[in-house]
Amino acid sequence: MTKVGIIGLGTMGAQHMDAYRAMPDVEVTAVYDHHAERAQAFAQKYSVRVAESLNDLLDHCEVIDICTPTYRHAEYALPAIEAGKAVVCEKPLARTLEDCERIVNAVKQRNTPFMPAHVLRFFPEYRTAHHLVQSGAVGTVAAVRMRRGGDFPRAKSDWYADFGKSGGVILDLIIHDLDWLLWTLGAVERVYAKALTFRNLTHLDYTLVTLKFKNGAVGHVEGTWCDPGGFKVNFEVCGDSGMLEYDSARQVALQIATRADGGTGGGVQVPESPATQNPYYLELRHFIECVQTGQTPEITVEDGYNAVRLALAAIESAQTGRAIAL
Amino acid sequence: MKVKVGIMSFAHLHADSYAHCLKANPNAELVGIADHDSARAQAKAREFETQAFDSYESLLASDIQAVIICSENARHAPLVQMAAASGKHILCEKPLMTKLDDGKAMLAAAQGAGVQLFTAFPCRFSPAFQQMMRLIHAGAIGELLALRGTNRGSNPGGWFNDPELAGGGAMMDHTVHVADLMRRLTGHEIVEVYAETGNNMFHGAFDDTAMLTMTLQNGVFATLDSSWSRPKTFPTWGDVTLAAIGTRGVVEMDMFAQYLVYYDDRAGRVKQLFWGDHIDYLMVDEFLRVVAGAERQALATGEDGYRAAAVAIAGYESVKRREPVPVQA
Incomplete structure (x- = not known):
């Protein structure tokens, strides 16, 4: 046990x-x-x-x-x-x-x-895409776009709204995508970002980040806590022999639409992607098995460090208006 | 009274579309075609049932009132100056110029000759864009904070891959449409640009991947992906998208998302077959009406073309300097 x-x-x-x-x-x-x-x-x-x-x-x-x-x-x-x-x-x-x-x-x-x-690595759409890119499915990667977000997250004590605690939309939200990009495409040479983080807007945060990778690829990451249209993610990886794309708003396995009052009132739509195992389970199961067998977890402490380093560089760029070399 | 129009050069593939628009428009007469490639002029003249002139000079010496210029980007300037000197109104393919000095010379030539110079920015005529503009101006998303655009396509090849003639690669080809939409939507100039480019798609001496970050006069920031990143098997030529992020919500436009999906077994491809409005037709139609004396509405001016091309030019400067640079007015 x-x-x-x-x-x-x-x-x-x-x-x-x-x-x-x-x-x-x-x-x-x-x-x-x-x-x-x-x-x-x-x-x-x-x-x-x-x-x-x-x-x-x-x-x-x-x-x-x-x-x-x-x-x-x-x-x-x-x-x-x-x-x-x-x-x-x-x-x-x-x-x-x-x-x-x-x-x-x-x-x-x-x-x-x-x-x-970094649970994103255990989401089957991101994991499959990672392995496909690594196996050369799209050839040499030229351009990658990723998007993540929805409306502003609410939590006890509203800590997401406190930049000093959460790091805003860049450090808290798109760190998922930054980690996936580092995992999949390797090191970043330069980052440039714009963000609403420092505009003192209540419960609104948004960022557009451009990355230049050491392998010559160019990346773009959008993070939003500004979109009342519900949480959505998408990505596309374009290479010299193909492209992979995923859009959670378009590929929906199950959707239920119900009227709020069971009668004629306004309705709510909830999309779902049912699966036998959830990514949080897979992630934690992997770690438990590493602990039990002495294997090294596939996400290392250095990976965690590198993702934060990249996110903080993007924040620095958004704050200073300069491109930040890594 | 039909407006008599000539086409100067079919180097840019959009010339074919504009020729079709002229042929289809009851208010237009396509008087003739001139091209530095005389074989192309003759082939296109046969195709569009019009006359091939043996030089630009002879076309301009005819009784045409206006020209549409679709040469290679870097050759816009001399052709615009020739047409202006002959007193013809001009619709010039985008990007208006590849160098700021060329652009200034074109604007001055048109002004000096008292002719009207317009830039071919058909996206302004998209009903989806115009509705987006109405929504935002009516306050539907509150105060505008940021914009996110794309104008991806595939590599047209040929002279588009010759930086001398094209003025660059994908960034020069695909920045101006959406930069123009951003200016049109906000009424503000783009004042600063940061750009990253790459060439991992085609591995040539030109950029095939381009990502611009822009700051507008009013503080709104924006990015624009102008890469030739659509794969050969992509179901259509590319896209024009623009998202506006405001204090109260978001508007997202996918300009050409009015299509049937066609699973074409004979071609072994899946295709998107567009059924929306023909924006080239709408643009050419306004050009004809303006030449005939009507007031300009959505048609982009030479100045609009200059401002948008200056963004791409600043993008290349930024790539060189690896820092954001001001856009030259």
């Missing part, structure tokens, strides 16, 4: 909890959240013990899963690594590059299993 402790019991904590509960060889031994009320409600819902303190949690678990807001990742990750625990940490790795460095150094020093949870 692998004993897991979850820190941070918001949306992502619950998502991870559901994934672990589907693993017969994993037990979520305790959970922790600095909001005592939220921790109690979570514990009741899932019949799991609330740890009295971080040390209590560390004492009773082999694997620590960090699902707190970004700005608190390092605060929990560092003591967990120090205590020799295997740590899976939500993306982005940390809010600042300094915190990322601390985490990288701690992992290196203690040589503990660590994985930044």
Whole structure:
């Protein structure tokens, strides 16, 4: 039985909890959240013990899963690594590059299993596209476009709206795409970005990022917390012998449309992409198996560092109006 | 009274479309064609049942009132100046110029001769774009904050891959349409450009991939993908898209998303067969009416053409300097 402790019991904590509960060889031994009320409600819902303190949690678990807001990742990750625990940490790795460095150094020093949870790599559409591009399906890649977003995310304490805590749409949202691009196309030479992040608009954030890759490809990433039309992602990878594209708004496996009041009132449409295994499960299962077998997780702490470094360079570009070389 | 028009050069493939528009328009008479490639002039004259002139001079010496110029980009300037000197009104293919000095000379020539110079920006005539403009001007998305555009296509080959004649590659070819739509939509100039280009599609001495970031006078920022990145098997020639992001919502336009999907077994291809309005026809029709004395509405002026081409020119400067650069007025 692998004993897991979850820190941070918001949306992502619950998502991870559901994934672990589907693993017969994993037990979520305790959970922790600095909001005592939220921790109690979570514990009741899932019949799991609330740890009295971080040390209590560390004492009773082999694997620590960090699902707190970004700005608190390092605060929990560092003591967990120090205590020799295997740590899976939500993306982005940390809010600042300094915190990322601390985490990288701690992992290196203690040589503990660590994985930044870039779950996008376990979404079948992105995973399939990655492998196709790697296998040369589109030839040499010339241009890549990716889009992610919807309306502004709401969370307890509204931390997404606090740039100091979340890093805005670049660090919080399109880090998914930046990681996928680094994973799939390799290193970035230069980044240039525009963003609404610093305009002091309430609950609106938007960015357009251009990337020049070392292999000569040009990338474009759009991130939006400005689109009331619902959460949508898309991407296309154009190469000298073909193109791959995906658009969540066009490829919809299941869609239900219902009237709000069962009668003639305004309706709601909810698209779905049902699958036997969800990406969060696959991601966490991979990490648990690495912990159990001693394998190295396929997403390394350096990958987490590089994604944050690229995102922060894009933020710097948006702030200064300059192109940032990496 | 029909407006008598001549076409100067069929180097740009859009000349064929404009010739069809003239033939189909009851208010137009295609008087003749001249081309530095005299064999092409004769072939096109046969195809469009009109006269082939043996030189630009002889075409301009005829009783035509107007010309449509579809030469290679870098040859627009001398042809515009010749036509202006002959007192003909001009519709010039985009991009208006490949060098700022050429553009200035063209604007001055038209002004000096008292002729009207227009730039072929048919996208302005798209009903989808015009509706987008109405929506935004009516405040449907609140205050405009950002724009995201694409004008992707495939490599036309030939002189388009000769930077001397084309003035560049994909960025020179495909920046101006959407840059013009952005100016038209907002009423503001593009004042700064950052661009990245690449050549991983065709590995030639020209850019086939281009991504521009633009800042408008009013602070709105925008990107534009003007790459020749559509694969050979793509179901149509390319796209023109424009998304506007505002404080209250988003408008997204996909200009040519009015099509049937055609699974053509005989060709072994899937195709998009467009059924929307013919924007080249609408543009040529307004040109004819303006030449006949009507007031200009959506037709792009020479100045509009200059401003849009200056964005692409600034893009190349930015690529060289690896930093954002101001757009020269």
